[in-house]
Amino acid sequence: MPDAGQHYSAGQYSARLIAALIACGVTDLVVCPGSRSQALALAAAAQERAGRIRLHVRIDERSAAFFALGLARETGVPAPVVVTSGTAVANLVPAVLEAHHSDVPMLLLTADRPAELQGVRANQTTDQATLFSGIVRAARTIEADALTRPDHDARAAFAAAIGASADHVTDQDADPGPVQLNVRLREPLSDADMLAEPPTLEAPRRDELPEIAVAPKPGTVVLAGADALRDGQDPNLLAQRLSVPLIAEPSSGARLGRECVSVQLLETELAAEVRRVIVFGHPTLSRSTARLLATADEVLVAARAGENLPGTPLRGRLTAASTETDRSWLGRWVVSDRKAREAAEEPLSIEGLNRRELAKEGLRQARRPVDRETLVRSVWEHTWPHDRLVLGASRLIRVLDRTVTGKAITVHSNRGLAGIDGTIATGLGVAAALDRSARGGVTRILVGDITALHDAASLLVNPAEQRPRVQIVIGDDGGGTIFDDLEVRQSADEADFTRVLTTPVRADFKGLAEAYGWAHVLVTDRAGLERALTEKSTCVIEVRLHEEPSGD
Ligand SMILES: Cc1ncc(C[n+]2csc(CCOP(=O)(O)OP(=O)(O)O)c2C)c(N)n1
Numbered sequence: 386m387p388d389a390g391q392h393y394s395a396g397q398y399s400a401r402l403i404a405a406l407i408a409c410g411v412t413d414l415v416v417c418p419g420s421r422s423q424a425l426a427l428a429a430a431a432q433e434r435a436g437r438i439r440l441h442v443r444i445d446e447r448s449a450a451f452f453a454l455g456l457a458r459e460t461g462v463p464a465p466v467v468v469t470s471g472t473a474v475a476n477l478v479p480a481v482l483e484a485h486h487s488d489v490p491m492l493l494l495t496a497d498r499p500a501e502l503q504g505v506r507a508n509q510t511t512d513q514a515t516l517f518s519g520i521v522r523a524a525r526t527i528e529a530d531a532l533t534r535p536d537h538d539a540r541a542a543f544a545a546a547i548g549a550s551a552d553h554v555t556d557q558d559a560d561p562g563p564v565q566l567n568v569r570l571r572e573p574l575s576d577a578d579m580l581a582e583p584p585t586l587e588a589p590r591r592d593e594l595p596e597i598a599v600a601p602k603p604g605t606v607v608l609a610g611a612d613a614l615r616d617g618q619d620p621n622l623l624a625q626r627l628s629v630p631l632i633a634e635p636s637s638g639a640r641l642g643r644e645c646v647s648v649q650l651l652e653t654e655l656a657a658e659v660r661r662v663i664v665f666g667h668p669t670l671s672r673s674t675a676r677l678l679a680t681a682d683e684v685l686v687a688a689r690a691g692e693n694l695p696g697t698p699l700r701g702r703l704t705a706a707s708t709e710t711d712r713s714w715l716g717r718w719v720v721s722d723r724k725a726r727e728a729a730e731e732p733l734s735i736e737g738l739n740r741r742e743l744a745k746e747g748l749r750q751a752r753r754p755v756d757r758e759t760l761v762r763s764v765w766e767h768t769w770p771h772d773r774l775v776l777g778a779s780r781l782i783r784v785l786d787r788t789v790t791g792k793a794i795t796v797h798s799n800r801g802l803a804g805i806d807g808t809i810a811t812g813l814g815v816a817a818a819l820d821r822s823a824r825g826g827v828t829r830i831l832v833g834d835i836t837a838l839h840d841a842a843s844l845l846v847n848p849a850e851q852r853p854r855v856q857i858v859i860g861d862d863g864g865g866t867i868f869d870d871l872e873v874r875q876s877a878d879e880a881d882f883t884r885v886l887t888t889p890v891r892a893d894f895k896g897l898a899e900a901y902g903w904a905h906v907l908v909t910d911r912a913g914l915e916r917a918l919t920e921k922s923t924c925v926i927e928v929r930l931h932e933e934p935s936g937d
Pocket residue numbers: 777778779780781803804805806832833834835836837862864865866867868
């Protein structure tokens with residue numbers, strides 16, 4: 386039934402709004418407890434009982450929003466987040482900012498008090514209608530007197546979140562992103578029956594981008610940053626057809642294939658020969674790619690609408706105008722790449738060892754401590770296309786970028802703003818979506834110790850909630866060692882630097898994990914790491930990191 390134009394009670398409107406979101410394509414809802422939002426929450430619960438959605442309940446709104454971000458990263462569909470009024474809404478801001486900068490669809494259903502209670506110091510009431518100003522694709526307040534068009538309101542909000550226009554004419558200049566529907570609700574706040582039938586409506590969708598043909602040109606490199614495959618972009622195919630090297634960050638989705646070479650080659654003389662860079666996604670990880678973008682004669686950007694890199698935006702799906710048959714340019718990069726990798730391989734001499742010595746050597750290797758490279762390599766090797774990897778914004782993602790070869794696995798990372806916050810929650814959202822897809826894979830969240838502690842509250846999963854299949858792998862190196870790379874490290878007072886930047890903590894990860902009901906595995910050597918990753922059981926894996934690659 387389409388909107389009848391009548392005025393609905395808080396309960397009726399909320400039930401219809403949730404039903405209409407389901408009709409638009411919503412499959413998951415995230416709910417935080419609260420009084421003003423009770424109707425939206427109960428409507429979501431009723432829809433789950435009816436088998437139409439999966440409901441996820443989180444107590445901490447900050448975690449809830451990052452969890453929804455993870456769900457949407459994996460599915461491409463916004464998972465509405467229901468919260469009550471007041472500070473609850475403000476807790477959504479970090480994830481909203483990340484969604485805004487990384488173009489991930491997000492839908493905030495914020496319950497508010499009616500106009501007569503605004504600005505009179507009523508309990509739990511603030512100006513939450515403008516709280517997200519400048520960081521949402523759309524923000525609408527539905528006044529308590531205007532609870533008349535739930536289908537329309539749901540559809541318009543859903544469309545804005547996925548970057549489509551509600552009238553089916555896709556606005557190709559719009560990116561997916563966060564949208565707020567601030568619903569002012571008057572008492573009675575809910576009804577006994579909160580289940581409504583999803584209406585028949587045409588779900589908003591994004592049209593495909595038109596193709597744009599790119600001609601071959603000497604000295605071209607394809608650069609794939611985070612989330613490079615969005616909107617049907619195919620950097621691998623373009624690099625292949627143009628016969629050019631592809632430098633792909635771990636969360637680009639494009640880190641595979643013969644054209645894929647290490648970012649470290651940008652530190653060699655080959656970089657000086659680059660004339661044109663074709664950019665997909667959002668590259669953020671290395672200084673050498675930033676330098677390349679600053680020095681190349683020409684930068685073409687496979688553009689989405691919002692923030693673009695400096696360069697010429699090409700608003701379409703990039704394809705090769707023709708196939709380049711001269712493969713000498715690519716060949717030089719591929720050969721250099723192979724040589725660099727061979728040189729970096731750890732020599733392992735077992736020649737001339739007898740059986741006993743061989744066994745002893747095996748044991749020695751197994752007992753060696755874990756360094757960052759070993760950790761990222763092992764996690765990468767144990768991850769397959771049906772698994773997911775979620776990387777925190779620590780040193781580990783940079784080490785991984787420099788270390789691992791191409792492989793067809795899906796990696797998520799919040800590179801929009803590269804915050805260390807919300808990484809566990811994002812990973813749990815990805816894992817929940819993966820579980821739902823029944824692919825049978827495991828999601829691994831790889832974080833540093835500070836990043837893990839920053840989001841420790843997201844370990845809280847209520848007993849009634851399903852705990853997704855996930856391994857939270859913590860590389861514990863005694864603080865934020867990413868700052869060791871700062872120039873000031875050499876000149877700053879050692880103790881001050883450690884106290885205000887490295888911030889070493891001595892956390893009891895076992896106690897922390899168990900307090901939240903997670904199994905905990907402590908890894909101190911390479912054999913332990915292999916065992917923990919092979920078992921794939923849901924747990925927190927604390928890996929004590931050894932500073933340098935250890936030869937003994
Ligand atoms: C929300 C937020 N606060 C602060 C920072 C700055 N920051 C970047 S990395 C980092 C420390 C990360 O430490 P850890 O997770 O232990 O990883 P490591 O660098 O040791 O690998 C901090 C505080 C940030 N990116 N986001």
